[in-house]
Amino acid sequence: MPEPAPPPDEPDREDLRTRFLAAAEKLVRQHGPDGLSLRELARAFGSSTMAIYTLFGGKPGLMQALYAVGFARLHAYALSAEHRDAPLRWMVRQMLAYRRFAFDHTGLYRLMFGGEKRFIPTDRHSRFASLTAPVDNAYPAFAALIDAVGGCLAHHRETPPDPAEVQDLAFLVWGQMHGLVGLEIAGYADPAGALGRYRNAIRFICTHCGADAADVEAELNAAP
Amino acid sequence: MPEPAPPPDEPDREDLRTRFLAAAEKLVRQHGPDGLSLRELARAFGSSTMAIYTLFGGKPGLMQALYAVGFARLHAYALSAEHRDAPLRWMVRQMLAYRRFAFDHTGLYRLMFGGEKRFIPTDRHSRFASLTAPVDNAYPAFAALIDAVGGCLAHHRETPPDPAEVQDLAFLVWGQMHGLVGLEIAGYADPAGALGRYRNAIRFICTHCGADAADVEAELNAAP
DNA sequence: GCCAGTGCTATAACACTGTTATTGAGTCGA
DNA sequence: TCGACTCAATAACAGTGTTATAGCACTGGC
Structure with a gap:
């Protein structure tokens, strides 16, 4: 299998993760761990919820990262x-x-x-x-x-x-x-x-x- | 104000509350405190969610009772x-x-x-x-x-x-x-x-x- | 330069959630 | 008997996580 996929851990991708996590941490600080909403996070970040899915795989993945x-x-x-x-x-x-x-x-x-x-x-x-x-x-x-x-x-x-x-x-x-x-x-x-x-x-x-x-x-x- | 309301603490009403709470306790035991759903509770109880609202005023009221x-x-x-x-x-x-x-x-x-x-x-x-x-x-x-x-x-x-x-x-x-x-x-x-x-x-x-x-x-x- | 291929994101939809407005059935007192 | 009232069922609304679809941008090879 020649694995045609490009390296999935580019530096900007990791940077995106940390910036998402920083925004998520702020929301958790404000609304508690149960009050974190993917849509609100995406809105605060200026993107769509799909970015969270590609970066973390979903809300549990985001929570594990947090x-x-x-x-x-x-x-x-x-x-x-x-x-x-x-x-x-x-x-x-x-x-x-x-x-x-x-x-x-x-x-x-x-x-x-x-x-x-x-x-x-x-x-x-x-x-x-x-x-x-x-x-x-x-x-x-x-x-x-x-x-x-x-x-x-x-x-x-x-x-x-x-x-x-x-x-x-x-x-x-x-x-x-x-x-x-x-x-x-x-x-x-x-x-x-x-x-x-x-x-x-x-x-x-x-x-x-x-x-x-x-x-x-x-x-x-x-x-x- | 003559307060025409009937006594809101009839015995069967209190009995309903305790039966609802027992069902809610079972659901909390199964799915955790965050996994309790009013709709699922009403379904398990064979009624509508409105009964919970008249008995407890909403989900926070139900949680306080629990x-x-x-x-x-x-x-x-x-x-x-x-x-x-x-x-x-x-x-x-x-x-x-x-x-x-x-x-x-x-x-x-x-x-x-x-x-x-x-x-x-x-x-x-x-x-x-x-x-x-x-x-x-x-x-x-x-x-x-x-x-x-x-x-x-x-x-x-x-x-x-x-x-x-x-x-x-x-x-x-x-x-x-x-x-x-x-x-x-x-x-x-x-x-x-x-x-x-x-x-x-x-x-x-x-x-x-x-x-x-x-x-x-x-x-x-x-x-x- | 063009063209397939690939990764990623936005849009829209689905199945949920809590909550509320509305409606209709039932009950109690006059 | 009739009005007033309580209460629950229905439907709707706004919100959630998740997923399917489609379009965008970017690469590699020709």
Whole structure:
């Protein structure tokens, strides 16, 4: 088969994808993940809906692409908190960054964690025990969390921690962060005290990892 | 104005509402909270969509009613775990019941905590500090959590705990439960180890409340 | 220069959705 | 019995995702 098709990944085509995704992200930010309309997106972009079909294959494809954009954003937040030389600082700032991401990009956050399974890519293959594939290659944001938790745990112990224990604890930390943030986004938390309770959770978890309470307090006060 | 309207809350009318809600709950269970269609509901019920409009005022009204049904269900789960004479058992079983509810009624759970604000009734008036009104009168499920956490905390201390501290801790517990369950529902958790990690979180939190680790283990083993 | 071939987009149509105006059947009280 | 009223069924409207059709632009070979 001579494959007469021209290269489908020309640079302008990829550029079109990113520009469509940027416009879609803005609409998701405005109207929520369920309020995104292909027709409105095409209208805002000045084209027809067919362009979305050729670029993404349909609305699920667009949503999956937005999903990947969201995790890339979350990964950037995690990277901005990286302090491999100061594990406690690393962990505190990463937990704070997680909450910041959720409220900077609430639409994406709800899309990523709303539980609409059809948006999650299905080709998963993970070498982690407690976390499924989004951690592995596609979305390295959660690997950063594992590294931070593992570093914090190793720093306050004599023997290196068991990787399985690190993964389970990291998942617990993730669950605590996601739970508080999710309840707040859903409207169940008093907005006034929400940040304070989140900082309480950071104190709670970091001391459980072996950190000194005064050190955690200092890191919380020093965090931007 | 003589108000010639007949009493709008006849018993058969209320019965119709509950039967509609049961059918809607079944559809939400099958197709998720976003997959509920008024036309499909009316078809399954053997009537027209107009009945839904006269009974609930529209789709948001139907969703709000389903929302209330969900919290009533959650409250029933919490009540089934009540052990006011054994606070640790109470807390352990309530946390387990929360997870059980989420997976027995995943559709309702996603509706309740998916973050679609228009489904949450807006007339809130709460006397709680950290939790907004769903706790107060409309949805007593979270008051049960506060009672359990407060009872567990009081049982392992000499001085009665500060109500504000109890509320904040209960919100932390809620956040931990919701986070783990939410991540699992969204598909991020390895299903095999999910229950084990949830039980780990119960150990984690109960010992933080002052309970003995061996007692927590015994309660976990004794729980149904 | 022309011509097939190919990829992409706009247009129009289809099957849905929630919502509403209209109409007709039924019921209750005077 | 008759008017008033409630309520549900029908049909229509605006919106959605998706698909078939057709036309445009652009390439490669002659």
